[in-house]
Amino acid sequence: MIQEKAAIMGRRQLSPGVYKYLLSSPGIARTAAAGQFVQVTAPGFFLRRPISICRIDPQAGTLVLVMEVRGQGTAAIAGLGSEDSLDLIGPLGHGFALKDAASHALCVGGGIGLPPLCQAAAHHGANAAVVAGFRSASAVILADEVENLGASFAVATDDGTAGHHGLVTDLVKKHLEENKTDVIYACGPMPMLKAVAALAKEKGVECQVSLEERMACGMGACLGCACALYDEKGEQHYGHVCKDGPVFPAERVVW
């Protein structure tokens, strides 16, 4: 884990309030793995904001982050221009335990939960299928990026303005019925993750979920991001999303 000032090499708006950053961050890019995150300084705020790493290029020394403006801190970050830099600490947490690239992966994203799945999809390339749920067509992000990885991409929208009219879990169910699937990687709201975990269990497919909790330190010191987990004996205990996760085997999560 290191602290690095990452120059903003590119910044693009993907949808209302959602920005994609290409950052020069050679130190973090060298060791980062799919599903890990960085803590980003928000100008004027003491606490950093946790943002998942969307893409990693260790050769070029770059990272891609995708950030949605939710409150004051993310609004302050979004106000930075291309001449600025982002102060990062990372890579943090445990990411996805990636299966062999030849195995068939299903990546399931809910809204801003999609970015952390991109590096996992890149690992599996044409053997990855990505399904993602959004409010409406105007909120759909990263379609080109996912398709450029060689993965298939299908969306579900709440209002039916793009793709399947309904829940992303409808697409998960259909995919599991029609396609060989060795592993599911999922990130999004808790109800979506719970439903995906149940479908995976029903079909006997390994499932890894990336959880989100409010965070302060992001490295296990403040005990602010507690989550209830099962240990290997099936006994309940509390872990921390920032240090023990954010990615957990679905069967370890107390839903």
Ligand SMILES: Cc1cc2nc3c(=O)[nH]c(=O)nc-3n(C[C@H](O)[C@H](O)[C@H](O)COP(=O)(O)OP(=O)(O)OC[C@H]3O[C@@H](n4cnc5c(N)ncnc54)[C@H](O)[C@@H]3O)c2cc1C
């Ligand atoms: C592991 C992880 C990865 C994430 N990856 C992304 C990502 O790739 N893209 C993205 O847009 N968002 C991501 N988030 C959510 C993002 O961290 C919050 O939207 C952001 O911290 C909100 O900050 P704010 O100042 O705008 O909001 P405020 O509500 O003003 O924040 C107040 C405080 O609460 C914390 N907080 C608020 N909401 C969250 C939250 N959902 N998760 C954690 N801390 C929160 C803030 O860090 C801050 O300390 C991630 C969260 C986690 C835990």
Ligand code: FES
């Ligand atoms: S955010 Fe401090 S322990 Fe997880």
